[in-house]
Amino acid sequence: MALEPSAQAALALHRFGLGPRAGSIAAIASDPRGALLAELDRPGAGQIAAGNLMTSGAANRAVFEFNAERRAKQRLEQARREAAKNNGDAAMAPPATANAEGDDARPMRPNPALPLPLQLLQREAKARVDAAIAADIGFVERLVWFWSNHFCVNSQATVEAGGYEREAIRANVLGRFADMLLAAEGHPAMLLYLDNAQSIGPNSVAGINRSRGLNENLGREILELHTLGVRTVYGQSDVTSFAKVLTGWTIIPTVSNPDHGGEFVFNKRMHEPGPQTVIGKTYSDPGVAQGRAVLADLARHPATATHVATKLARHFVADDPPPSLVEKLALRFRDTDGDLKELAKALVGAPEAWSAEQAKIKRPGEWLIAMLRATGLGGDIGRIMRTLTRLGEPLWRPPAPKGFADDNAAWLEGLALRLDTANVFAQRVAPRLDPAAVAETALGPLASAQTRRTIAAAESKPQALTLLLMAPEFQRR
């Protein structure tokens, strides 16, 4: 706590936000904590005005139509080719275009006509990046990123990853944990990602008729990852029972319903009938309400409070956060019935969260956005997504349901990749910038004398900028 106010402001921008933009440090120097709290209170905080963005249901249907049309075209083309071959008419064969368009030639081509699923993904990604760059501090965006990673889905499993984040995460990011939990687990993206859409109760009508069965994936991950935490209060029978509770939580088939295909539906025919016991409590079976009741109890369970508090403190403060901080956060979670805005306030209100040491390495996405904010440059969304992929944090493509790792060890090895990235970025943009001014913007009083000297002694602008972007004070938060 020995930091002077403007250093604390710079620290706040890195630790709780997405890094300073020009003037950010001065703007919040008089009251960094107050500025963070004010961002939470802003109307519409965390929401993206959805102009050109589709609801996840609409996106699902559009992609379904796109794929169907593409398949039809391919079949027609194939039939035409076979007809041509049978006629022995070589002139009918389509012109060879593969020549200049092999894999290596691909970067030469722009993307005027990305396939629809990629267009939708890029649109969602751009909205997310724009929000991150536009934020004054970025505390709420960081909370969105945190919760989105906590309740992660994978855009390769579902076209709706972007819509999911807006509909399930952003909509509740400063609301109640129970609501976010329900929105996430009942969202088609999650039901697809964790296979619940096809989970069928063995004694349900569909189960008896089709001899297909239960899929425990979602039930287990909710207990292990989203609520109670691994090795806590549940066992295999709880997993099985909970999975049965969740049977019937599925998706309207798009093929048969052009208006609502892809949206959530509770399908009673797939639902395991009868009461289930989960963690010592028996839930009767009124249908979809059975699952809602279990989720509501999970949201309120003390193990969930501790699990969430630990993850939040680990994300913002340190790999091994002070136990007193975790306890404070868990207590606030319990006392407010999982009010996530109150939880965020408790975080910035805790002295433990303000230690001068920058204990955490930024994740690649945080670092990349901080680079763009510090230099005042926008970025091409395709390039940003490729860079994230190269740095090991491809947007909405976590390696597993656990999400991207949140400890330093996982990201340290990527340091050399960051150096290559910073170098290329600096080569491209440094001629337009004054590295010393960028350092003042990005670090201000946080910059050590050694870092300042190193930047000043660089032999070129690109080198100076590279060194700044790689400096410990900019890599850490």
Next chain:
Amino acid sequence: MIMPRHFPTRRELLAASGVLFAWPFVPRIARAEGRDPRFFTVILRGGLDGLAAVAPVGDPDWIALRGDKALRLDGATPALPLDALFALNPAMPNLHRLFKAGQAIIVHAVATPYRERSHFDGQDVLESGLPAPGRVDSGWLNRALAALEPGGRADARHARAFAVGPITPLVVRGPAPVMSWVPPRLPPVSDDTTMRLLDLYRHTDPALARVLEDRIGLAAIARAGGMEGAPATNIGPVMQIGGIQQVRAYFAEVTGAAAKFFASADGPRVGALAVDGWDTHVNEGAVGGRLAALLGALDGAIAATESNLGAAWNDTVVAMITEFGRTARINGNDGTDHGTGTVAILFGGALKGGRVIADWPGLKTADLYEGRDLKATTDLRAVLKGLLREHLRLDDKVLAAAVFLDSAAIAPLGGLV
């Protein structure tokens, strides 16, 4: 962790970067002749040791000059014979094969008109095509393009397809419209930047320093060898940040992709790309070491170029050139310092190849430039003028007045194509 006192400077160690620039037109005169020629130049930045690439194994003073660092025909890794006097570095079997097939030419004891030893000035002269360094804003290849009359757009489909590159080499800057393409792979960062960062981390952030050290490989070497106080010469070969595999892949990818573009019927016809990393002051490693690895990477790039050009190979000339050569003798760090005469490597199916072109100056001390460098007996401008005249059909007067300014006295070398 004690660092050796000598920190390698910017261009002393391996780094590679490359951008392809291309002219989107077919030269008109060539097209009228029914040809569709391709030309591109590869700038080897840092000063290639021509004697390590192509050794004068038949010169009686050769072995005495380089001692155990000399390439030789009877070494453990024998050099690849080219003619009675010269042999190619064994790391370049593809170039050797092309030479034997009459599709490669080595020009030896060649240099630009620049006779000082600054990389930056030397590269300015190499790329600007002017007789001396100074303020320049255009390169010879761009001015050559400006002088060529377009015979129709080559890239009707791909006109807007090239991305803007991060660094435009001087050789293609200027009035003619060029497009650039940046390979998807990142060029490795320079070692100097890495060493500066490492120094910062060592003073401020041991955890980050450890990661970077491991990455560089220094820590392992120091632990194994007790590096404290050891001479700097021990660290050379392990200082490659990206590792030679990365550089090799990068070279092949960049040149291979460039060749694919050039092969395409409506692709570009003239281009340039730059590759850093030839500044071998420490532990040069001409045989089995770092320079051998680098030359091997270049050889892989040559092979990728050939195979990816397909039928267009027969219409192609590639010129690999560098700002200057290096000292004839080995320095105190088993490396070589900035010198003068070096080689130009030409290859492509359009060449009348299989020859080493050299007015050989000899290697006795009295024969060396200022008693230290291979003397330059051929002006690189003559070589390039010869190629531009015969391959792209640029006019002598234009070459002397607009492309290589004030070079009327330097006659184009004939018969290369």
